[in-house]
Amino acid sequence: MEDKLCFFCHCVPDGLCECGLAYCNLHKQIHKPGDYCFPFKVSEREGVGRFLVATRDIRPLELVLWDKAAVVGPGPETLPVCVQCLVRLTPDHVLCSSCNLPLCGAECMNKKEHNDECQIFSKDRFKDELILLLLFTLVYLYIVLQDRFKDDPSLLLMFTMISKFFLDELNLTWTNTEEIHHIVGVLMTNGFENDYNGTTARALYPTLSLASHSCIANLRHAVVPGKQVALQAQDFIAKGTELCIRYTHLLQTSLKRRTQIKNSWYFDCTCARCTDPTEFGTLASSVYCPLCRVGLMLPQNSLQYSINFLTKYKSLLPPSNCYIVISKRYIHASTGNSPDSPISSLRTEELEDKIRFYRSFLRYLGNLDPGYSQHSALATLELSKAEVELFKREMKLEKRIWIEEEETNGENGIKESGKIKSKIQNFLKHQMFVQTQAHRCLRKVGMSKANSSTGVEQKTTFTSCE
CATH class of the missing domain: 2.170.270.10 (SET domain)
Structure with missing residues (x-):
C-alpha cells in the first residue's frame, strides 16, 4: 500500500x-x-x-x-559572526540600520537571508513572537533537561527564574508543552554542525x-x-x-558511542556493531585480563550502560582498543608529515613501525568502515608514502649491487641488474596506482568547491562508481 x-x-x-x-x-x-x-x-x-x-x-x-x-545559524560555541554570511566579525563591522543586528559590511545588508529576519526584528509588533521563540528553548530545556541540572543548583535556579519570568510576567499561555517539545526537539536533535566561512555553523x-x-x-x-x-x-x-x-565518531568504544547517542539523541543504539561485543572481530572495546595480562576480556552484555568496563580496566588496554588505535593513528599521522620533519628524516625502524601500523589499521577499518571510506583512503596514502620511502632506501643498496654486477660479470651482470631495475619500475608503478586510487576515492567522498551549487548539476560527480 x-x-x-x-x-x-x-x-x-x-x-x-x-x-x-x-x-x-x-x-x-x-x-x-x-x-x-x-x-x-x-x-x-x-x-x-x-x-x-x-x-x-x-x-x-x-x-x-x-x-x-x-535554517543555518552560528554554532553553539563560536565567536560573534555576521548574521548574513556567518563570517567572524572584525572591529570595523556594521550594524543593520533597520534591526541593529551585526553585519560584516554593507554588502550583506540587503541580501535575502538577512532581509527575511530583518523584517521581523525591526518591527515592534513582532517582539512577542521573538520572546516566544526564546521561551520555546528555555521551557524545553527546563522541562526535559532539569534532571541534568540537579548537580548544579545555580544552573537550575537560573533556568527556574528565566522560565518563571516568561510564564508569569509575560503571561504567554496560548502555547502547550507538546509544541515546545516538538519544535525545540527538532532543532536540538536534527541539527548538523559544519564549517561555514571559517566558523562553526549549525544547519537543519x-x-x-x-x-x-x-x-x-x-x-x-x-x-x-x-x-x-x-x-x-x-x-x-x-x-x-x-x-x-553515523552520528558518532568511528573510533569510539561501544560504551562511549552509546552513551553519547543516549545523551544527545535520546535513543538506545542497538545496531549490529553495538550488539556484537567483539565489534566484528576488531575487539575495539576489549581490555587485557587483569590476572594473566595476556587474554582479552569483553563485557558480557555490550548493551548495558552500567558496565563501565573501560573505566575499571583502563590500565589494561590492548592494541586493538579504540583509544590505543586513535593514539597510534595521531602519532603516525604527525610523524614525517611536516616541513621540519619530512618522511625522509625518519629512521628505518620508524618507517617499518609506521608501515606495520597502517597495514593493521586498514584491516581494522575494513571491518568497522567497509566500502569507500575516507579513513581508509587517507591511511592508504600514508602507508604508500612510507613504503615508497623505505623502498628507496633499500634500492640504494640494490643500485650499488647492480653496478658492481655490470662491472664484474659482464653480460650476466647486465641481466641481473635489469631484473633489479624492472623490480623498481614495477614497485613504483604499483605505488603510483595505489596513490591515484586513494586520491580518487577522496575526491569522490568529498565535495569539490569548484562544483556548481545546485544538486542537479553536481549529480555527475557522484553517480559513477568507476
Whole structure:
C-alpha cells in the first residue's frame, strides 16, 4: 500500500515517475530535481518513526540524496559572526540600520537571508513572537533537561527564574508543552554542525534529518561549506535496505558511542556493531585480563550502560582498543608529515613501525568502515608514502649491487641488474596506482568547491562508481 502513495509524505499521489515511484506535487522536486531520480523513499515504523529506505540497488559512491539547509545559524560555541554570511566579525563591522543586528559590511545588508529576519526584528509588533521563540528553548530545556541540572543548583535556579519570568510576567499561555517539545526537539536533535566561512555553523536539513543512525553506516554525508549536503553510498546497498549515517565518531568504544547517542539523541543504539561485543572481530572495546595480562576480556552484555568496563580496566588496554588505535593513528599521522620533519628524516625502524601500523589499521577499518571510506583512503596514502620511502632506501643498496654486477660479470651482470631495475619500475608503478586510487576515492567522498551549487548539476560527480 505504501508504494501506491507519495514516496515522501504518503498522501494520495499526483503522478508516477518513470522509475516507478509515486509522488505528490509538493515533493516531486525532492525525488527528481533534474534528470536524476534519487533512489530512496520514506518509510515509518513504530518505535523508530520515519526513516529512509533504498528503492533499488545502489552502487558504491552513487549519489543517494541532495539536500539544502532550511535554517543555518552560528554554532553553539563560536565567536560573534555576521548574521548574513556567518563570517567572524572584525572591529570595523556594521550594524543593520533597520534591526541593529551585526553585519560584516554593507554588502550583506540587503541580501535575502538577512532581509527575511530583518523584517521581523525591526518591527515592534513582532517582539512577542521573538520572546516566544526564546521561551520555546528555555521551557524545553527546563522541562526535559532539569534532571541534568540537579548537580548544579545555580544552573537550575537560573533556568527556574528565566522560565518563571516568561510564564508569569509575560503571561504567554496560548502555547502547550507538546509544541515546545516538538519544535525545540527538532532543532536540538536534527541539527548538523559544519564549517561555514571559517566558523562553526549549525544547519537543519529537512530530508537528511530522516536518515537513521548506525555505527556501521552504509551512507556517508559530504557537507558543502554552507548550506548544502550530499549523501553517497559508501558500499553496495541492496533494494529495501534502511539507509543509515553515523552520528558518532568511528573510533569510539561501544560504551562511549552509546552513551553519547543516549545523551544527545535520546535513543538506545542497538545496531549490529553495538550488539556484537567483539565489534566484528576488531575487539575495539576489549581490555587485557587483569590476572594473566595476556587474554582479552569483553563485557558480557555490550548493551548495558552500567558496565563501565573501560573505566575499571583502563590500565589494561590492548592494541586493538579504540583509544590505543586513535593514539597510534595521531602519532603516525604527525610523524614525517611536516616541513621540519619530512618522511625522509625518519629512521628505518620508524618507517617499518609506521608501515606495520597502517597495514593493521586498514584491516581494522575494513571491518568497522567497509566500502569507500575516507579513513581508509587517507591511511592508504600514508602507508604508500612510507613504503615508497623505505623502498628507496633499500634500492640504494640494490643500485650499488647492480653496478658492481655490470662491472664484474659482464653480460650476466647486465641481466641481473635489469631484473633489479624492472623490480623498481614495477614497485613504483604499483605505488603510483595505489596513490591515484586513494586520491580518487577522496575526491569522490568529498565535495569539490569548484562544483556548481545546485544538486542537479553536481549529480555527475557522484553517480559513477568507476
